[in-house]
Amino acid sequence: MKAAGVVVEYNPLHNGHVHHLKETRRLTGADVVIAVMSGNFLQRGEPAFIDKWSRTELALRSGADIVFELPYRFAVAQASEFAEGAIGILAAARCSAFCFGSEDGRIGPFMNTLRLLEDQKAVYEAEVRRLVKTGISYPSALSRAYLSVADAEKHQDPLADLTKPNNILGFHYMKAARSSGTGMTAFTVGRTGTGYHELGADPDSGIMSATAIRGAVREAGITDEVLRAVPDHTVRVLNGFREEYGQFGGWDRFWPILRTIIIRDGALRLGNIAEMTEGLEHRIVRAALAAPTFTGFMEAVKTKRYTWTRIQRILTHVLCGMDSNEFSLFREPRYLRLLGITQAGRSYLNLYKDDFGLPLVSRAASSDDPMLATDIRASDLYALGTGEKPGKDFRTPPIMTG
Amino acid sequence: MKAAGVVVEYNPLHNGHVHHLKETRRLTGADVVIAVMSGNFLQRGEPAFIDKWSRTELALRSGADIVFELPYRFAVAQASEFAEGAIGILAAARCSAFCFGSEDGRIGPFMNTLRLLEDQKAVYEAEVRRLVKTGISYPSALSRAYLSVADAEKHQDPLADLTKPNNILGFHYMKAARSSGTGMTAFTVGRTGTGYHELGADPDSGIMSATAIRGAVREAGITDEVLRAVPDHTVRVLNGFREEYGQFGGWDRFWPILRTIIIRDGALRLGNIAEMTEGLEHRIVRAALAAPTFTGFMEAVKTKRYTWTRIQRILTHVLCGMDSNEFSLFREPRYLRLLGITQAGRSYLNLYKDDFGLPLVSRAASSDDPMLATDIRASDLYALGTGEKPGKDFRTPPIMTG
Known part of the structure; x- marks a missing residue:
């Protein structure tokens, strides 16, 4: 088989x-x-x-x-x-x-990109390092370095657009x-x-992003638009989950407990959390003391150096008590x-x-x-x-x- | 003044x-x-x-x-x-x-006790050590050693009864x-x-223990019996607190968050909590995974070696993230x-x-x-x-x- x-x-x-x-x-x-x-x-x-x-x-x-x-x-x-x-x-x-x-x-552009970045590995990596030092986020640096390498090479074959999360x-x-x-x-x-990132959706297409579906379901339940965008079993499972647990998962639901853990642990202990980068733990503690909602908290924590998703991953590690030791123990x-x-x-x-x-x-x-x-x-x-x-x-x- | x-x-x-x-x-x-x-x-x-x-x-x-x-x-x-x-x-x-x-x-019995235990310090402390090794709790050992010292001395002056928490x-x-x-x-x-420990109270005395008052208020609100046992300002403050926060403080209220913290930290990290004694952290984690209520949890954790209050103090340290280092930093x-x-x-x-x-x-x-x-x-x-x-x-x- x-x-x-x-x-x-x-x-x-x-x-x-x-x-x-x-x-x-x-x-x-x-x-x-x-x-x-x-x-x-x-x-x-x-x-x-x-x-x-x-x-x-x-x-x-x-x-x-x-x-x-x-x-x-x-x-x-x-x-x-x-x-x-x-x-x-x-x-x-x-x-x-x-x-x-x-x-x-098309798979071709991905293969071209892979080949290009292998051929230009040293140049590419040096450019990433240089860009990171300017204070932008690591994903932004990767993406810009890639564009600059592709540009310098005057690459003829089509390349993958690495600004898109799926790509x-x-x-x-x-x-x-x-x-x-x-x-x-x-x-x-x-x-x-x-x-991926579009919150809106075309109501007639039968296609919505998962983000748009979550937003619609939280806001208004399983609307006609959602019904068209998901198979019947998704509707059934969503309804079953809501009936059983009252509410869907998401940071809003986990914010009270995350906030308590942040204040309990304090900056000293949070410094040991996986992927925590220097100084961020202090911003996190200050914001947790002040912000009553998760969104308000994130607005207070975010900086241009770290992407929203990176901060959220760190917060997931905080919630789950994943420290650097445990995180670096296994790589495979x-x-x-x-x-x-x-x-x-x-x-x-x-x-x-x-x-x-x-x-x-x-x-x-x-x-x-x-x-x-x-x-x-x-x-x-x-x-x-x-x-x-x-x-x-x-x-x-x-x-x-x- | x-x-x-x-x-x-x-x-x-x-x-x-x-x-x-x-x-x-x-x-x-x-x-x-x-x-x-x-x-x-x-x-x-x-x-x-x-x-x-x-x-x-x-x-x-x-x-x-x-x-x-x-x-x-x-x-x-x-x-x-x-x-x-x-x-x-x-x-x-x-x-x-x-x-x-x-x-x-009367203050006399306390002074007699103080003098007796100072005079017999070495004998008393040796007896405490011996008793602790038999597997009973530290407070029980103190209390039994005290009785045995008082007994051996055939002490004539009245002594304080050190089985009572207030004493x-x-x-x-x-x-x-x-x-x-x-x-x-x-x-x-x-x-x-x-x-102190009696949960019931004499309804006509105007005297209830704080424990009895909490129990009555949780169970039935501010009853006539409670009204007789506390000054008016206590009634007003209790009502104000309940109006503002919906519920009174107590382990039942804090159990969901304590339970989450226990499961998040695991035995390894809980081992660093102040006053945690060897092996107890494993009992605590196992009981937290299994027990849906604080009382059920405590029933599963308690052993004859540790008093209920000692375990509760350790749990307070868990909730507040008080580790051994922080706890031992200052003694005064x-x-x-x-x-x-x-x-x-x-x-x-x-x-x-x-x-x-x-x-x-x-x-x-x-x-x-x-x-x-x-x-x-x-x-x-x-x-x-x-x-x-x-x-x-x-x-x-x-x-x-x-």
Whole structure:
């Protein structure tokens, strides 16, 4: 059996994601699609809108056959580490291909970009270092250095536009896949409809970004516009989550507890939190004392040196008690944590699990890996924040459908 | 002017406390009564029922002229340290006497006990060490060693009954006063009516313990029985607090946040918390994962080696992020933090403040003492737990009456 991989968050799953899964299967000719999915905290440094089991069910009902959890260590990390973790898991699960969403849907520009930046590695990296010193954020520096290298080269072949978040991730998937030496083939599917960052959406297209869907649902519930943009099972799962926990996940909900932890720990202890950069802990404590809302807090903390998402990732580490030691302990995935599976996925596992590059963890209780302990702790903290009891990782077997 | 000191918590203030203040003035002949009072967390390791400013107002309206805050370092500590901190503050404020509540109201037995334990120090301490090794709690060991020393001596003079919490504190006040070498005279007032630990109360006596009052108010509001047991201003302040914050302080209210912090920190970090004893951090984490209520949690954590109050003090340190380093940094009071004052109290301060043994802190912003920073942090965490905004220490001038 042939497997293709996708890297997803599904916060929540919408029609664009269904299209991506369908196209992945068609383009790669795979028998099964393996999704590696962030847990309860996401790459942009946010608590997920609905929990990982809810999102696993959506994945399985939309075309994925196997869902593995991307460990917290990679899920709540900058694009390059996020990609390395995700690709490492897909490679260990013997995917021969992977497929990501990009702006225009052609793989060629990504390959050109990859080649250009490999050829010009020294020049590019020197330019990044120079730009970072001017006080701009690291992602801005990467993006500007890239433009300047592309410009200087007068590159003829089309290049990927690395100002778009999806393209940045795609580029890092390809880079990680090449470094892994597993020979996985890269595919990409063009995004249809709204861009990642656009809060608005075209009400008639049946396409809304996950951000727009969350905004609409928080504001007005499941509107007609949302109904058109997501499959029926997303509607059902969203309603079920809200009925059970009263409210969706997000920083507003977690702000009282995050604020308490910041004030409790103080700048001294916060200095040990993963990715905390010098001086930021003082801004964070001052802002937490003053700001009654998460948005007000973020407005007080942000600076042009750090992106909003970077600060949010640091805050996720604060909430989850992820300190530098724990964060730097492991750089590579250590297991394949199974969150859910279809009938076809089960056949695939039965055939190949003994040949996987990492141990398969179907029950949380069967492993005492310290990286898994981190994932479970993050999961428990999410549960406490949404009003659920902790320990769901131990109580919940992989979700099975089909 | 002559000042007498009292050490109080007023959680909340009731008729017995009014009696104690009145008798203190009468017995000592003092012009002003100085109360040193725990802040928002108490000696038994509990968040206060109402905050320190509410309790300061009650103190001033009931006969105290000056209220100083007992710093967290001493307030949330075992009896001997609690007493040393409190007596240190009273001595620095030039009290020539102090007066505490005891079971039978005679000072003689306390002096006899003090003399006996000084004479038999070596024997007594050896016996305490021996008993602690048998696995009983430290307070039990103290109490049994004391009985065995008293017994062996066939002591003729009446001794204080050190199985009663008020007597234990009284004994430690006297011991601390003697060690301080300030020559403060000790007085005691007999408690009338209900014992400290009795949850029930005699409905006709007009006397209920603070514990019984809290229980009744939580259960049924301000009942007729409570009305008879507290002065009018306590009723007004209780109603005001409940109107403003919806709920009274107590572990039930703080349990969700404490539970989150325990699970976030894990056993490794909890091992650094002040007073945490080996192995207890693991019990605490396991119980927090399993127990949905504070009471269920405590039932799971308690062992015969540790008293309930000791565990609660450790949990207060967990909530407030008080680690061993911070807790062991200072052993003595460093300032006189003024919470409230009457007209007479103001005259006293104007006359003597330059001769005080410690700096007077009337505005939190005027001091950057690290011990005060701890008090303010604890105060902020209490505020967050009761739904108030932090920073009240900076917004609130000393309460003035009269």
